[in-house]
Amino acid sequence: MTVHLDELTWVELDQRVRDGPPVVILPAGSLEQHGPHLPLGTDRFMPARLAERIAERIGALVAPALPYGYKSQPKSGGGNHFPGCASLDATTYIHMVRDIICDLARHGLTRIVLFDGHMENQWFLTEASDLALRALRAEGVEGTRIVKLGYWTFITPETEAALFPDGLLSWELEHAAVMETSCMLHLCPDLVRRDLIPDGPPADFPPYDVYPADTGSIPPTGVLSSATGASAEKGRIVVAQVVPDIAAALDTAFQSDQQG
Ligand code: ZN
Ligand code: MN
DSSP states (O other), X not given: OOSBGGGSOHHHHHHHHHTOOOOEEEEEOOBOOBTTTBOTTHHHHHHHHHHHHHHHHHTOEEOOOBOOOBOOOHHHHSOTTSTTOBOBOHHHHHHHHHHHHHHHHHTTOOEEEEEESSGGGHHHHHHHHHXXXXXXXXXXXXXXXXXXXXXXXXXXXXXXXXXXXXXXXXXXXXXXXXXXXXXXXXHOGGGOOGGGOOOOOOOOOOSSOOSSOOGGGSOTTSOSSOOTTOOHHHHHHHHHHHHHHHHHHHHHHHHHHHHO
């Protein structure tokens, strides 16, 4: 049986809910520059591929991944001014996610995972969860539990050491760099332009933000630190570690839900 929610019929979904509602994983991506070597949809492809593997392990369903996210920020995504970035205002994004959560829960899918692939989404996913729970409670829909996570937070020190033998600079400067490039080489190899993987010094940002963004401080490639250390093997190591760890964490998070 498929793990993809949108490949089921309503009759099949209804039966799944009656049998004991499955966890639904909603991958949250972005359309954002990822250097000259990775596709604009990287932040969607990554959580969507990981979610499929996690869903197979825990009997979850994967909802259609969100292809747009909150605006790319210079220090974590290079910035929204690069060609191809198309993003949502925070209020639009919050309301879109709130509406999806509410409708899933109204139909009995009350165990929802917001699976973030784009750092800039994170607090707006929190706000969407809060507004959804408030609306559902007002309607009398009880028992909804939402788990929010970014897959990168599951990377253990051992995996981090395998990715960065010389030490990690910072996760924010990893945009389109070693971790994402390695995982894409493993998960979506045909989408990586291997001959264009960029080198160069890490971005040097001041300890404050400026609006409008000072685009002169952003590396022209859009990559915030060198990606030349990336490899498909490193990507395999990350995926092999985070998939079972996230699956186990979700089992725990929703098990405690059932107990009390
Ligand atoms: Zn990314
Ligand atoms: Mn991103």
